[in-house]
Amino acid sequence: MIPKKIQALFDFIDYLDGNKKEYVEKYLPLCEELIKLDTQRHKLKPKQNYNDKQEYDKIKEIIATKFSPITAKIYNPITAKLRELNIWTGDDTFNSIWNSNSAAIIDFKENFKQEDIPVVMKYKNKYLSFRNDTNTDFLCLSFAFHVLDETFKELFDFFKDSDKNEFDSFETKTIEVDSIEEALHGFLKDKKKNIKFSIPTENILAKPTDKPTKNEVTNIKNELYMGNKYEVGDIKNNNGQVIIGDANETKMNSTITDKGIDNNEKSDLPQKTFKWQRTGIIIATILAITTIILMIIFNSL
Known part of the structure; x- marks a missing residue:
C-alpha cells in the first residue's frame, strides 16, 4: 500500500496532469508573449529618455494586465494544492517541499511492496510527461518546480531499469x-x-x-x-x-x-x-x- 505522504505527491501529479492540456494550449503561449514583452521593456532606457519612459510604462501596464491570469490560474491554484496536500508549508523558496517529503521517500524506497511498483511507474510517466510537454516554470514557479524536480527525482530514479537520466530534457x-x-x-x-x-x-x-x-x-x-x-x-x-x-x-x-x-x-x-x-x-x-x-x-x- 502506498504511504500517505507518497500518495499526496501522486495526487499532486494527478492535479498537474489533469490541467496539462489547458496549460499547454492557453497559458504557455501567454508566457511566451510575456517573455517577449519583458525583453522589449529591458531594452528601453526610461531614466534617460522620455520616449523610452512612455514606452516602458506602456509595456509595464500590458505585462501587469496579461500576467494576472498567470497568477489567478497557475500560481494560486498550484501553490494552494501543494499546501492542501501538505507537500509545501508556504515558504518563499519552496525548500519545505524537500524537507517535508524526503524522509518519507527514503522510507518508501526501503519498504516498498511489489504491488507498489506499477503505481510508482504510472506516476513517474505522468510527471515526466507533464514536465516534458510543458517544460516551463510559468514565469512564477521556478523555485517550486526546481525543488519538485529534485524531490521526484529522488523517488523515481530508484524505480528505473537503466542508467538514463529521465529528467535530462528539462533538468537544469x-x-x-x-x-x-x-x-x-x-x-x-x-x-x-x-x-x-x-x-x-x-x-x-x-x-x-x-x-x-x-x-x-x-x-x-x-x-x-x-x-x-x-x-x-x-x-x-x-x-x-x-x-x-x-x-x-x-x-x-x-x-x-x-x-x-x-x-x-x-x-x-x-x-x-x-x-x-x-x-x-x-x-x-x-x-x-x-x-x-x-x-x-x-x-x-
Missing part, C-alpha cells in the same frame, strides 16, 4: 567554471539555455599567505566558507538564481533583475518572481566583493 544543466567572470561570459552567451554555473568557493576566495605591508602592492585573496559552492542557477530565458550552501540541504535563493530593481513597480509574489529571476550573477558578484572587502578590513586590524 550545471557548468563548472573557475571564476565569476567566466560564469558571466557564459551567462551572456547562453541566455536562453536552461543552465546554471557552479563556482567553487575556493576559486573565488583564497586565504592569503602573507599579510602585506602598507606600501606593498599585492593581490589579496581570502577564504570564507559559505557551504560547498556558489551556484548561479536556473538560467532560462535570461533568468537566474543564486544558491548558496550545501546541496539539497540549506539553500538561500536570491534574485534581482539584470537591469536592477525597479522601485516604481509593485506587484504580488508571482510577478516579483518573474522580474527577479534574471539575476543570479549580480548577487554572486556582490557577495564575493563584499566578502573580500570585509576580510581585507579584518586582516588589516
Whole structure:
C-alpha cells in the first residue's frame, strides 16, 4: 500500500496532469508573449529618455494586465494544492517541499511492496510527461518546480531499469567554471539555455599567505566558507538564481533583475518572481566583493 505522504505527491501529479492540456494550449503561449514583452521593456532606457519612459510604462501596464491570469490560474491554484496536500508549508523558496517529503521517500524506497511498483511507474510517466510537454516554470514557479524536480527525482530514479537520466530534457544543466567572470561570459552567451554555473568557493576566495605591508602592492585573496559552492542557477530565458550552501540541504535563493530593481513597480509574489529571476550573477558578484572587502578590513586590524 502506498504511504500517505507518497500518495499526496501522486495526487499532486494527478492535479498537474489533469490541467496539462489547458496549460499547454492557453497559458504557455501567454508566457511566451510575456517573455517577449519583458525583453522589449529591458531594452528601453526610461531614466534617460522620455520616449523610452512612455514606452516602458506602456509595456509595464500590458505585462501587469496579461500576467494576472498567470497568477489567478497557475500560481494560486498550484501553490494552494501543494499546501492542501501538505507537500509545501508556504515558504518563499519552496525548500519545505524537500524537507517535508524526503524522509518519507527514503522510507518508501526501503519498504516498498511489489504491488507498489506499477503505481510508482504510472506516476513517474505522468510527471515526466507533464514536465516534458510543458517544460516551463510559468514565469512564477521556478523555485517550486526546481525543488519538485529534485524531490521526484529522488523517488523515481530508484524505480528505473537503466542508467538514463529521465529528467535530462528539462533538468537544469550545471557548468563548472573557475571564476565569476567566466560564469558571466557564459551567462551572456547562453541566455536562453536552461543552465546554471557552479563556482567553487575556493576559486573565488583564497586565504592569503602573507599579510602585506602598507606600501606593498599585492593581490589579496581570502577564504570564507559559505557551504560547498556558489551556484548561479536556473538560467532560462535570461533568468537566474543564486544558491548558496550545501546541496539539497540549506539553500538561500536570491534574485534581482539584470537591469536592477525597479522601485516604481509593485506587484504580488508571482510577478516579483518573474522580474527577479534574471539575476543570479549580480548577487554572486556582490557577495564575493563584499566578502573580500570585509576580510581585507579584518586582516588589516
